[in-house]
Amino acid sequence: MRDDLRGIWCIIAKDMRTYYLKPPAISWGIVFPIAWVLALYLRNPVDFKGLIPGLLAMTALFSTTAAEAVVINFELRLGSLERLLLAPISIMAILLGKILGGAIFGLLMSSLVAVMCVFLLNFDLHWISFLSILLPALLAFSTMGSLLCLMVKEVFEAQTLLNLPRFVMVFISGVVYPVEAMPKALQFLAHLFPLTYAVKGFQGVSGVSQGANVALHAAVLMAFSLIFFLPAANLLSKKFE
Amino acid sequence: MLQHPHCPKKEEWIVTSIAIKAEGLIKRYGDIVAVKGISFDVEEGELFGFLGPNGAGKTTTIRMLTGLSKPTAGNVELLGLDIKANAATTKGFTGVVPEASNLYDELTALENLLFMGKLYGVRRRERYERAGALLELFRLQEKRDRPFRTLSRGMKRSLTIAAALIHNPKILFLDEPTVGLDVMAARSLRSAIRKLRDQGMTIFLTTHYLEEADVLCDRIAIIVRGQIVAVEKPEELKKMAIKEQAIELTIRGSVSILVERLAALIGAKPIIVGSNTLRCSGTANSLLPHICRAIQDTGAEIESINTIRPTLEEAFVRITGLSSTMMAMEKGGK
Numbered sequence: 001m002r003d004d005l006r007g008i009w010c011i012i013a014k015d016m017r018t019y020y021l022k023p024p025a026i027s028w029g030i031v032f033p034i035a036w037v038l039a040l041y042l043r044n045p046v047d048f049k050g051l052i053p054g055l056l057a058m059t060a061l062f063s064t065t066a067a068e069a070v071v072i073n074f075e076l077r078l079g080s081l082e083r084l085l086l087a088p089i090s091i092m093a094i095l096l097g098k099i100l101g102g103a104i105f106g107l108l109m110s111s112l113v114a115v116m117c118v119f120l121l122n123f124d125l126h127w128i129s130f131l132s133i134l135l136p137a138l139l140a141f142s143t144m145g146s147l148l149c150l151m152v153k154e155v156f157e158a159q160t161l162l163n164l165p166r167f168v169m170v171f172i173s174g175v176v177y178p179v180e181a182m183p184k185a186l187q188f189l190a191h192l193f194p195l196t197y198a199v200k201g202f203q204g205v206s207g208v209s210q211g212a213n214v215a216l217h218a219a220v221l222m223a224f225s226l227i228f229f230l231p232a233a234n235l236l237s238k239k240f241e
Numbered sequence: 242m243l244q245h246p247h248c249p250k251k252e253e254w255i256v257t258s259i260a261i262k263a264e265g266l267i268k269r270y271g272d273i274v275a276v277k278g279i280s281f282d283v284e285e286g287e288l289f290g291f292l293g294p295n296g297a298g299k300t301t302t303i304r305m306l307t308g309l310s311k312p313t314a315g316n317v318e319l320l321g322l323d324i325k326a327n328a329a330t331t332k333g334f335t336g337v338v339p340e341a342s343n344l345y346d347e348l349t350a351l352e353n354l355l356f357m358g359k360l361y362g363v364r365r366r367e368r369y370e371r372a373g374a375l376l377e378l379f380r381l382q383e384k385r386d387r388p389f390r391t392l393s394r395g396m397k398r399s400l401t402i403a404a405a406l407i408h409n410p411k412i413l414f415l416d417e418p419t420v421g422l423d424v425m426a427a428r429s430l431r432s433a434i435r436k437l438r439d440q441g442m443t444i445f446l447t448t449h450y451l452e453e454a455d456v457l458c459d460r461i462a463i464i465v466r467g468q469i470v471a472v473e474k475p476e477e478l479k480k481m482a483i484k485e486q487a488i489e490l491t492i493r494g495s496v497s498i499l500v501e502r503l504a505a506l507i508g509a510k511p512i513i514v515g516s517n518t519l520r521c522s523g524t525a526n527s528l529l530p531h532i533c534r535a536i537q538d539t540g541a542e543i544e545s546i547n548t549i550r551p552t553l554e555e556a557f558v559r560i561t562g563l564s565s566t567m568m569a570m571e572k573g574g575k
Contacts, residue, residue, distance in 0.1 A: 003329055003362060006359070006360075006362060007360060010356065010359050010360050014345070014348075014356055017347075017348075018345055018347045018348065019347075078341075078343055078346070079339065079341045079343035080343045080344065080345055082309065082339060082343065083339075083343060083344070083357070083404075084360070085309060086307060086308075086309060086332060086335075086337045087332060087357075087360045087361055088328075088329040088330070088332040088333040088361065088362070089329070089360070090329075240304075240309055240310060241310055241311055
């Protein structure tokens with residue numbers, strides 16, 4: 001247990017230092033979400049506040065998954081992930097280190113966007129409540145990212161594969177268009193994706209949506225993390241058989 | 242020597258002089274059987290060579306021995322501990338150098354060593370001490386602050402080996418350590434490997450370089466198509482393959498008269514290998530008196546006389562039916 005905790009911390013610290021400024025992490029994890037925020041703000045500055053919860057959720061999604069592609073696929077390609085498996089730490093700890101590395105990147109980016117919204121747009125945000133939904137959302141997205149990234153080898157393959165669920169989610173999970181206003185079939189589909197719960201959770205904590213059950217959304221996001229984690233651990237283990 | 246936290250505790254220690262024990266190891270990938278039930282022991286402090294052509298199962302075996310790949314069947318024990326039941330402990334006292342130098346490009350030489358030390362739980366002060374000592378051992382002190390990606394191939398290889406030693410392992414696995422290195426870098430690495438063996442470290446080395454195995458290893462296992470065909474000391478392997486020695490004789494002037502005289506004395510015609518050189522097969526003890534007598538009888542003037550011993554290459558070719566050139570070409574992807 002102590003070895004695993006030490007291993008997790010070592011992996012996170014090394015990934016933060018080594019990969020956070022890699023071009024794919026910057027382009028998909030920083031530039032892309034900020035470009036979306038600015039584009040939607042410039043199109044409609046008056047009603048922009050209603051879009052902020054969705055954009056915060058989208059920022060969390062893109063930044064964590066972009067970071068996962070970097071921290072996992074760079075090492076898969078170079079073979080350095082194998083080094084971690086040779087160390088006296090468990091596969092679960094290695095995967096958790098990788099997931100937390102992506103989640104911390106997402107935390108930094110989402111917090112940056114949130115700070116910009118609070119200070120530049122006077123967006124009303126209760127930080128503790130915000131974190132209560134942001135943290136499970138980051139874990140769910142990062143775990144989902146790790147599962148998809150482990151299916152391929154190269155960083156560009158991972159980013160391409162990740163774009164499929166990312167863009168589907170952006171359009172049906174209520175980021176720009178409310179889920180409730182969509183046809184029933186799409187509403188059902190939307191509830192199969194974690195971004196929907198993150199958007200609803202952020203809407204709840206920022207007062208955009210009244211009566212949202214934030215705790216339930218956070219619990220569903222944690223459940224998503226678990227659902228993605230187990231096959232990801234299995235996939236990582238199989239990669240080296 | 243610094244003590245590592247993952248070395249087996251006294252109560253876990255099983256008194257044994259066997260560092261590595263492989264029993265009936267099989268590895269199957271679908272229909273392909275890469276390793277077909279191999280068994281061998283490596284003594285503590287031994288430098289054990291695992292020699293074979295490309296695709297023979299060397300890397301698959303090393304991956305099973307280090308716990309990186311699960312065997313389809315069979316068991317591995319390191320220092321008397323089953324690696325499945327004691328994964329963290331056994332990983333803690335083994336160092337592994339994979340075939341590819343796969344440290345982190347963005348980290349410097351020193352940072353890579355410190356990271357690996359931290360991962361293995363080496364205390365901060367010891368980490369710095371050992372990192373410094375290893376950089377010195379591999380002559381990389383001047384490159385300590387250079388990112389890994391900027392180092393030459395030989396330096397990368399040396400640093401990869403240093404990283405595997407940062408936690409002072411009891412057993413070191415080296416997978417093709419000198420592949421792709423120039424002569425000087427390979428020689429320097431071999432010298433470092435010898436030093437580690439002299440310090441008492443058990444070393445398991447896979448290689449397809451016959452000369453490397455010959456000069457470094459205490460014992461050699463030859464693996465061909467997933468099966469071990471011989472495990473012996475290099476000298477014994479040579480003897481196993483070629484029973485007879487030969488004596489090569491160079492004289493001033495023509496060898497024809499000497500050939501006739503020798504043929505009469507030893508009952509077999511010596512082979513002329515050059516205008517002034519001939520070779521006789523047999524043991525040195527049985528040949529030398531006849532050669533001296535023939536020289537005396539014919540009055541031949543000797544320029545040189547050498548005992549030709551069988552090489553490991555000849556033994557390898559005899560045992561496996563493969564040529565060393567073929568092995569080198571396969572490895573180079575030619």
